[in-house]
Amino acid sequence: MAGHDVVVIGASAGGLTALRRLLADLPAGLPASVLVVVHTTDRTRSRLAEVLADQGRLPAAYAVPGQRLTRGLLTVAPPGQHLVVTADDTLRLTRGPLVHRTRPAVDPLLNSAAEVCGPRVLAVVLSGLLQDGAEGAAAVAAAGGAVLVQDPADAHSPDMPRATLARVPHAGVRPAARLGSAIADLVGAVPPEVARRAEQAEDVEEALRLAVSQLRTHAAAQYRLQRRFDDTGPLVARFVARAARAQQAADLIASQVVPLYQPRRVDKPA
The missing domain is CATH 3.40.50.180 (Methylesterase CheB, C-terminal domain)
Incomplete structure (x- = not known):
């Protein structure tokens, strides 16, 4: 007993x-x-x-x-x-x-x-x-x-x-x-050797618990970031598209319209 x-x-x-x-x-x-x-x-x-x-x-x-x-x-x-x-x-x-x-x-x-x-x-x-x-x-x-x-x-x-x-x-x-x-x-x-091993196991368990907690925190941060991107991504995409179209329009104006308004050179008769 x-x-x-x-x-x-x-x-x-x-x-x-x-x-x-x-x-x-x-x-x-x-x-x-x-x-x-x-x-x-x-x-x-x-x-x-x-x-x-x-x-x-x-x-x-x-x-x-x-x-x-x-x-x-x-x-x-x-x-x-x-x-x-x-x-x-x-x-x-x-x-x-x-x-x-x-x-x-x-x-x-x-x-x-x-x-x-x-x-x-x-x-x-x-x-x-x-x-x-x-x-x-x-x-x-x-x-x-x-x-x-x-x-x-x-x-x-x-x-x-x-x-x-x-x-x-x-x-x-x-x-x-x-x-x-x-x-x-x-x-x-509890024999001393068993107690020592139990303490070591508790230390390992605590380290694993901390690692899991950190992973969960990191995953949560990534999830929030992804959600933020999902919420704002379409808006950013539309802004980029509009900027691209504006850039195309600017390039067109620069190549086709601006030259029409530049003064042309007139050669004097000899």
């Missing part, structure tokens, strides 16, 4: 490399809100949001309480806090108990997104240890959403992808190099 506008991505050990790879393939202006959880701790001074913003075309920032889901924005769970979706598509941060020995964890976000957003959600589980993301991905699938999993053979730590596939056997499986395009397809975004 295309048209998912809430994308939740979870990663742990080895998942950052896959995350950076897929973000590089997402187009700017992606018509979906992208929420990211990477296992960190509250002792971590993380620059993750800045790093992810540098990897692709989407702006990235840490989540703040009360923030609303925003299409085209990459929102990152801050260190030491779970990120969850609440009613009216708003975000909440909580320092609840550890889940799968970590905070933030993927399952709290996926479970809450499935409950609030239902079939709008696309869950993406990347490389990582333990089973975080499997329960939440199953909740997303049960709510009518879609699930993508990094191919375990492609993952640095295949635990999370394998656990997710055990709970959601019909999930889409892709290597990291193909996850970005798969997400764009499911969201319904």
